[in-house]
Amino acid sequence: MTAFRGAVTLDGPSGTGKSSVARGVARQLGAAYLDTGAMYRAATVAVLDAGVDPQDAEAVARTVAAARIVVGTEAGSERVEVDGVDVAARIRGAEVTRWVSAVSAVPAVRRQLVAQQRELAGAADAVVVEGRDIGTVVLPDATLKVYLTAAPEIRAQRRAGQLGLRDPAEIDALAADLRRRDEYDSSRADSPLRPAADAVVVDSSDLDQQGVVDRVVALAEAALVTGDRT
Numbered sequence: 001m002t003a004f005r006g007a008v009t010l011d012g013p014s015g016t017g018k019s020s021v022a023r024g025v026a027r028q029l030g031a032a033y034l035d036t037g038a039m040y041r042a043a044t045v046a047v048l049d050a051g052v053d054p055q056d057a058e059a060v061a062r063t064v065a066a067a068r069i070v071v072g073t074e075a076g077s078e079r080v081e082v083d084g085v086d087v088a089a090r091i092r093g094a095e096v097t098r099w100v101s102a103v104s105a106v107p108a109v110r111r112q113l114v115a116q117q118r119e120l121a122g123a124a125d126a127v128v129v130e131g132r133d134i135g136t137v138v139l140p141d142a143t144l145k146v147y148l149t150a151a152p153e154i155r156a157q158r159r160a161g162q163l164g165l166r167d168p169a170e171i172d173a174l175a176a177d178l179r180r181r182d183e184y185d186s187s188r189a190d191s192p193l194r195p196a197a198d199a200v201v202v203d204s205s206d207l208d209q210q211g212v213v214d215r216v217v218a219l220a221e222a223a224l225v226t227g228d229r230t
C-alpha cells in the first residue's frame, strides 16, 4: 500500500462516534489528526474564564481573538491548551458542552479558528480532520470527504451506554436532545452542518466502530488511487 498523502475530512452530527473513528482512521493511515470541536471547546473555556457572557457575540469575539489556543495533531494523545494552561479534561465538562454551540456560532470566532485549522492541516503531509464544516468550508479541496451519520435513536443508545443510563425515558430524552442540537447546528446562518456535495455519506447505524474505520480507510485508499491517475 502507498503511504496516504492528503486530507480526509470527517463531518457529521454529535453522537455518531466521529472522534473515535477519526482517530482510528488517522492511526491506520499514519496521518495526523485534528479535532476542530476541541478548538471551539477551548475557545469556550477562554470565554467562561474571562467571565464573559457566551451570548454576547462581540465580547466573545474579542475574548477569543486574544486567547492563545493550542491543539495537538497526534492521533494517540490529546493536547489542548488555552494561554499555556492544559484544558484537555475541562473541555469535555458539562459547562463547556452547554455553551460551545453559542460560541461556535459567532462568525468572527469561526473565521479565526478556520484560519488556524487550515494552517495546522496544511502543515501535515497526511491528515484526518473532524468537525462539522470541514468538507464544506475549511478544506473544500480535500482528498476524501466523509459525512458520518446514524439514526438519532442509535446515537442516543450509544451515548446512554457511555453514560451508564438504562431508563427508556432517559434514553428518549437523550434522543430528543440530539435532535434539538442537530436542528440548531443545521440551521445556524454561518457554516451550517450539512454534507458537502462531493462527500460520501456513511451511515454507522448498523456498523461497529472498527467497521466504520475500515470503510473510511478503504475509501481513502481508493481516493488516493483515483487521485494518482489524474
Ligand code: DC
Pocket (backbone or CB within 6 Å): 014, 036, 037, 038, 040, 041, 100, 101, 104, 105, 130, 131, 132, 133, 134, 185
Ligand atoms: O464535535 P464536538 O462535540 O466536540 O463539537 C463541539 C461544538 O463545536 C459543537 O456544538 C459543534 C461545534 N463545532 C463547529 O461548529 N464546527 C466544527 N468544525 C467543529 C465543532
